[in-house]
Amino acid sequence: MKGMAALGNQTPGSVLDFSEAVHAKSTPYKAAAFGSRGKKLEICGGVARSSFLPPIKAVEASANSKGKQARSSSAGDVLSNDCGGFSGESRLRVSTVGNSSNIVWHKCSIEKSDRQELLNQKGCVIWITGLSGSGKSTLACALSCALHSRGKLTYILDGDNCRHGLNQDLSFKADDRAENIRRIGEVAKLFADAGVICIASLISPFRKERDACRALLPEGDFIEVYMDVPLQICEERDPKGLYKLARAGKIKGFTGVDDPYEPPLNCEALMYGEEIPRLLVHTVTQPFD
Ligand SMILES: Nc1ncnc2c1ncn2[C@@H]1O[C@H](COP(=O)(O)OS(=O)(=O)O)[C@@H](OP(=O)(O)O)[C@H]1O
Ligand SMILES: Nc1ncnc2c1ncn2[C@@H]1O[C@H](COP(=O)(O)OP(=O)(O)O)[C@@H](O)[C@H]1O
Incomplete structure (x- = not known):
């Protein structure tokens, strides 16, 4: 069993309430979270506990x-x-x-431990994966808002955004997607090393590459969140009109349409359903030493 990353000095069993941070819909989001890989956490007013992993020593x-x-x-x-x-x-x-x-x-x-002490939190990576339109960016932003309002320093690495700069040389062919994931994984690792709670939000369709990013971090410091939203729903949402273009053959190799997506086998948290994530119970943790 892998331990869950500590997000800071929160009361053990406390809840991250997203209700202020997301859009107006009020129906609770259906979600299941797994603290240690596969170990279920309670959701919607539930409790998430985890074991604190001491900072890495060189x-x-x-x-x-x-x-x-x-x-x-x-x-x-x-x-x-x-x-x-x-x-x-x-x-x-x-x-x-x-x-x-x-x-x-x-x-x-x-060292990392000094920076964490300064920030009073534990650097980690929350990796949100899923199809286009599954709600990755929405959740990333909600999570960032919720943590920020609690005095926690976060930074979002959004796939789309990183492709505007760092990864603008990469296409959507398999090799380039793999390189996209690898680079974002390495940058996320640096943020975590800086003591920041880094929220990576990208399709990241390949299991092998996601697992490689996990392996860059100490056990428990990589929290994989899978947006388990069916293709049909993502396609109905289609906020950018990209699925329509893909179905019309105007975009080739679109994830879910004519390009693969490999869902996680054993992620820490699973988000599903159509509602706006009003509540997400998240990690929490033993106090920072
Ligand atoms: N061919 C193809 N397949 C999937 N997505 C495409 C494609 N072309 C452009 N887009 C837009 O790029 C966003 C996904 O970029 P990512 O860096 O997250 O993708 S990946 O992790 O490298 O697969 C994705 O953004 P999100 O909708 O936020 O996921 C799309 O807007
Ligand atoms: N849980 C949800 N329920 C219903 N609609 C959602 C939910 N999360 C996001 N959306 C909407 O779905 C669309 C895609 O969300 P977005 O966060 O941009 O997805 P992604 O980053 O995975 O492409 C947006 O219009 C957003 O408002």
Whole structure:
């Protein structure tokens, strides 16, 4: 069982009420949430409990052998120094990561745990996946509003928005979608490392790539939320008219129409139904140390 990420210093068992944060409809949103992967949390006035995972401590690891591919490393291969000057210990280890050779991880004495303490919250990634029109952006915004109003620092990485900048070189072909997911996963990891609650909201149709993003974070710090809304409903909503264009053959490779979507097998939270998410019971957690 995986633990759920702590979102901050909330009273254990407290509820994130989205009623102020979302549109006007008042019918409760139907949702099921799973705290640890597969472990159901109560919804709509329920309680979500989780085990607090201590902040990661940098562990010295042996240097990568030449040519060995490592996804990323925050441990080992360390060049460290204190903020105050040049007195810090340096353990210079050169490594190769992907196509980057002769690189050295530079470590600072201010770590994730220090930033979390400053912000009084725990950095984590809430990853919202689902078809176009399933309500990802709506939920991301509602979640951000709800947490913000509770004094929690959040940042949304929206697939559409990131494609306006960081990912503007990527198409919707499978390889580019995979790269889109990978990049957003890496950026989300940086936000979490900064102590921010990062809400990633993108179709992210491939299970393998989503799982790779999960693997970038300590256990419990990646909360996968699946918008389990049937294609038919998404298509009826069609707020941007894209499904219509896809059905007319004017957009090729549209997710759900003529491009695949692989639903999560074991996500932390499952959102379904047609109503606006008025209530989402979320994670919560043991107090921050
Ligand atoms: N071919 C195709 N398939 C799916 N979606 C398409 C496509 N072309 C453009 N769009 C618009 O791009 C938004 C999805 O971008 P993402 O970065 O989230 O997609 S992905 O994760 O790389 O699959 C998606 O936004 P959302 O509706 O917010 O999901 C669409 O508006
Ligand atoms: N739970 C919901 N019930 C009904 N309509 C919703 C819900 N969530 C979002 N919508 C509406 O569906 C449309 C698509 O929502 P959006 O958040 O843009 O989806 P996505 O980001 O997945 O494409 C919007 O018009 C939005 O107002």
